[in-house]
Amino acid sequence: MAESKPQPKVKKKAVPIPKQPPEVRKHNFNEVALGYTEEQALEEASRCLQCPKPQCISGCPVEIDIPAFIKLLREGKYEEAIRKIKEKNSLPAICGRVCPQEEQCQKMCVLGKVGDPVSIGRLERFLADWERARGFTIPEKAPPTGKRVAVIGAGPAGLTVAADLAKLGHEVVIFEALHLPGGVLVYGIPEFRLPKSIVQAEVDYIKKLGVELKLGYLIGRTYTIPELLKERGFDAVFIGTGAGLPQFLGVPGENLGGIYSANEFLIRVNLMKSYAFPEYDTPIRIGKHVVVIGGGNVAMDSARSALRLGAEQVCIVYRRSREEMPARKEEIENAEEEGIICKFLAAPTRFIGDEKGWVKQMECICMELGPPDESGRRRPVPVKGSEFLMDVDTVIIAIGRTPNPIIQRTTEGLAVTKWGTIVADENGKTSLEGVYAGGDIVTGEATVISAMGAGKRAARAIHEYLMSKK
Amino acid sequence: MKMYEVVRAEELAPKIKLFEVYAPEIAEKARPGQFIIVIVGEKGERVPLTIAGYDAKKGTVTFVFNEVGKTTKQLGTLKKGHCIWNITGPLGNPSEIKNFGKVLCVAGGVMIAPMLLQVKALREAGNTVVTVMGARIKELLFFKDEMKALSHKFYVATDDGSEGYKGLDFLKDVLAAEKFDRCIAMGPVPMLQAVCELTKPYGIPTIVTLMPIMVDGMGMCGVCRVSVGGQMKFGCVDGPEFDGHLVDFEQLIKRQRMFLPEERLSALLWELGGCGCGGK
Numbered sequence: 001m002a003e004s005k006p007q008p009k010v011k012k013k014a015v016p017i018p019k020q021p022p023e024v025r026k027h028n029f030n031e032v033a034l035g036y037t038e039e040q041a042l043e044e045a046s047r048c049l050q051c052p053k054p055q056c057i058s059g060c061p062v063e064i065d066i067p068a069f070i071k072l073l074r075e076g077k078y079e080e081a082i083r084k085i086k087e088k089n090s091l092p093a094i095c096g097r098v099c100p101q102e103e104q105c106q107k108m109c110v111l112g113k114v115g116d117p118v119s120i121g122r123l124e125r126f127l128a129d130w131e132r133a134r135g136f137t138i139p140e141k142a143p144p145t146g147k148r149v150a151v152i153g154a155g156p157a158g159l160t161v162a163a164d165l166a167k168l169g170h171e172v173v174i175f176e177a178l179h180l181p182g183g184v185l186v187y188g189i190p191e192f193r194l195p196k197s198i199v200q201a202e203v204d205y206i207k208k209l210g211v212e213l214k215l216g217y218l219i220g221r222t223y224t225i226p227e228l229l230k231e232r233g234f235d236a237v238f239i240g241t242g243a244g245l246p247q248f249l250g251v252p253g254e255n256l257g258g259i260y261s262a263n264e265f266l267i268r269v270n271l272m273k274s275y276a277f278p279e280y281d282t283p284i285r286i287g288k289h290v291v292v293i294g295g296g297n298v299a300m301d302s303a304r305s306a307l308r309l310g311a312e313q314v315c316i317v318y319r320r321s322r323e324e325m326p327a328r329k330e331e332i333e334n335a336e337e338e339g340i341i342c343k344f345l346a347a348p349t350r351f352i353g354d355e356k357g358w359v360k361q362m363e364c365i366c367m368e369l370g371p372p373d374e375s376g377r378r379r380p381v382p383v384k385g386s387e388f389l390m391d392v393d394t395v396i397i398a399i400g401r402t403p404n405p406i407i408q409r410t411t412e413g414l415a416v417t418k419w420g421t422i423v424a425d426e427n428g429k430t431s432l433e434g435v436y437a438g439g440d441i442v443t444g445e446a447t448v449i450s451a452m453g454a455g456k457r458a459a460r461a462i463h464e465y466l467m468s469k470k
Numbered sequence: 471m472k473m474y475e476v477v478r479a480e481e482l483a484p485k486i487k488l489f490e491v492y493a494p495e496i497a498e499k500a501r502p503g504q505f506i507i508v509i510v511g512e513k514g515e516r517v518p519l520t521i522a523g524y525d526a527k528k529g530t531v532t533f534v535f536n537e538v539g540k541t542t543k544q545l546g547t548l549k550k551g552h553c554i555w556n557i558t559g560p561l562g563n564p565s566e567i568k569n570f571g572k573v574l575c576v577a578g579g580v581m582i583a584p585m586l587l588q589v590k591a592l593r594e595a596g597n598t599v600v601t602v603m604g605a606r607i608k609e610l611l612f613f614k615d616e617m618k619a620l621s622h623k624f625y626v627a628t629d630d631g632s633e634g635y636k637g638l639d640f641l642k643d644v645l646a647a648e649k650f651d652r653c654i655a656m657g658p659v660p661m662l663q664a665v666c667e668l669t670k671p672y673g674i675p676t677i678v679t680l681m682p683i684m685v686d687g688m689g690m691c692g693v694c695r696v697s698v699g700g701q702m703k704f705g706c707v708d709g710p711e712f713d714g715h716l717v718d719f720e721q722l723i724k725r726q727r728m729f730l731p732e733e734r735l736s737a738l739l740w741e742l743g744g745c746g747c748g749g750k
Binding site: 177178179187215216217218221222223244245246248250254255257258260261263264267268272273277278279280281282283285356357404405406 | 495496499507509510513514515516540541555556557558559560561685686688689690691692693695696697702707721724725727728729732733735736739
């Protein structure tokens with residue numbers, strides 16, 4: 001299998017990833033994509049051209065040396081290959097599953113011009129799963145620096161900062177407000193897309209690097225940032241509190257029973273495991289006719305979860321058309337394969353309830369696409385008199401999330417934008433000395449990997465700051 | 471002492487229990503009006519409970535609960551020395567405490583406990599405090615002596631009239647006879663609604679503590695949304711205290727019943743001696 005030179009003939013087709021069949025998977029919460037076998041991984045890896053000037057790396061927010069790890073993989077040096085990834089990325093099993101590679105590394109892959117790009121994400125996942133099955137080896141850490149860093153939020157940004165700074169010899173404590181670590185990885189992304197045992201394993205790896213994890217600490221309430229710096233002996237703080245506040249539509253009837261924010265719905269299902277109610281205490285009620293409002297990944301996750309909870313019919317209502325849908329193409333395909341219906345160019349105008357205060361109908365208005373708005377996508381415009389009714393008994397509103405305001409409200413002098421995000425430069429430096437921020441709390445709702453990229457840059461900046469400080 | 475260890479467990483009335491738990495960071499920060507989220511075990515739900523006391527020196531937080539649902543029943547089985555799985559807090563905004571003048575405090579059920587904390591703080595701020603405490607039946611009243619000792623005037627009411635006044639109708643006379651600068655109400659939603667209807671004609675600013683259904687309790691899920699003056703507010707981060715004259719109580723009552731069948735099932739399975747897994 002060892003070959004370091006590009007093959008003369010280009011293999012245009014990627015090795016497909018085995019999946020649970022739609023008819024089976026729509027009734028369970030097990031992972032949909034099953035991952036490459038060793039043979040499949042080696043075959044896919046053999047497609048890599050090992051470009052002398054690789055483009056893929058520039059598409060990776062955490063700058064993984066992709067050709068190098070693929071070369072090691074196809075030489076059968078799995079241990080070295082995963083080490084190569086982990087030089088840059090402490091959470092490969094997660095990224096291999098939820099990164100939008102088609103928009104990043106794989107978009108840049110030269111092979112994409114003639115056929116399918118190399119399935120970099122699937123190879124990353126293969127190596128991460130291979131390593132997890134064997135047990136982690138802990139990399140060597142720099143000698144202790146005596147510096148202490150508080151990381152707020154155990155999501156993708158916070159975990160990355162913590163891992164990087166721990167490796168550099170700093171003492172790191174993560175304060176997580178929820179009772180489990182992982183942030184959006186545990187409360188947002190469903191089990192069938194990212195098994196929680198994988199998040200737990202990656203968090204365990206970070207703990208093995210010496211990072212201390214404190215759960216149930218809401219910074220801003222339990223401690224404030226000035227207290228962490230002045231009274232609790234921390235030399236720097238990283239804020240990675242994400243975009244956790246749900247947005248609502250602001251239409252009449254939104255407070256009826258049976259109407260969930262996507263956050264509530266997914267927190268119940270994922271974090272609180274209400275799909276296993278009553279073994280787990282947190283209940284969820286799912287009706288026969290479920291409607292999900294929105295067109296992003298969160299909408300797909302909500303719709304597919306509702307289906308698995310036993311809904312007869314799940315319909316996604318999106319105000320633009322398929323082309324503007326922000327969800328990953330793969331996830332839209334997965335959802336449609338499972339029988340989820342997409343209704344485009346419609347938006348709810350009100351909800352109608354029964355005498356008990358439970359939603360029974362949703363009134364929508366049809367939309368048409370006008371000229372592009374500031375997001376570059378064509379703006380939906382309501383069509384007068386086009387209202388129609390849908391019978392519904394569960395509604396999930398997945399139209400976006402905004403930053404959690406608790407830290408901003410309790411930290412004097414911290415500069416905040418009008419959208420409530422924290423002002424930070426490209427290295428995460430905020431308006432306060434020793435305070436850094438990154439991820440959704442700075443950019444607004446984005447991806448796991450972009451939060452990790454921000455975490456990496458912030459970790460570098462924090463390290464420099466700490467080492468320059470007497 | 472272990473984290474979240476129960477250092478004191480007392481039965482104040484049938485099915486009403488007081489726990490004092492070791493949680494030094496919360497004890498240091500807690501203020502009247504705030505709440506904590508309690509998770510009994512690994513498979514437990516997140517339940518908001520109003521803080522009824524704190525002692526920064528001992529590092530303890532006190533709360534009182536009614537054993538009505540699965541979680542509170544399970545909590546009630548814990549004894550001194552046992553540990554609660556996780557507690558997060560303090561959450562929510564602290565109460566506004568200052569010298570308002572004359573304050574009418576109306577408390578019902580388990581919320582009598584946090585009201586005692588509130589009354590203490592109001593007294594320390596120099597207020598004249600008139601207290602009303604109520605329960606369904608006289609057996610469910612507790613902290614009577616403590617409350618009486620702290621109040622300038624003190625009334626008791628029960629739904630069945632087994633002690634003190636029958637219902638809250640007597641408040642009409644109290645409100646007609648005396649002028650109040652503020653009213654604070656803590657208790658079951660129908661009681662809060664009744665108090666607000668009584669104080670409204672007199673234009674007394676009336677603050678109600680709302681404990682809608684919550685999951686995270688930190689602003690993430692939005693299940694605790696209440697309509698206040700036509701605006702959507704979150705009980706956990708915008709509250710838990712609101713201007714009672716602006717709250718849509720009818721909607722709140724309906725929202726509190728959203729998961730009633732599931733809550734009953736869960737409690738029943740617990741009563742049947744299961745772990746809730748139905749024998750799986």
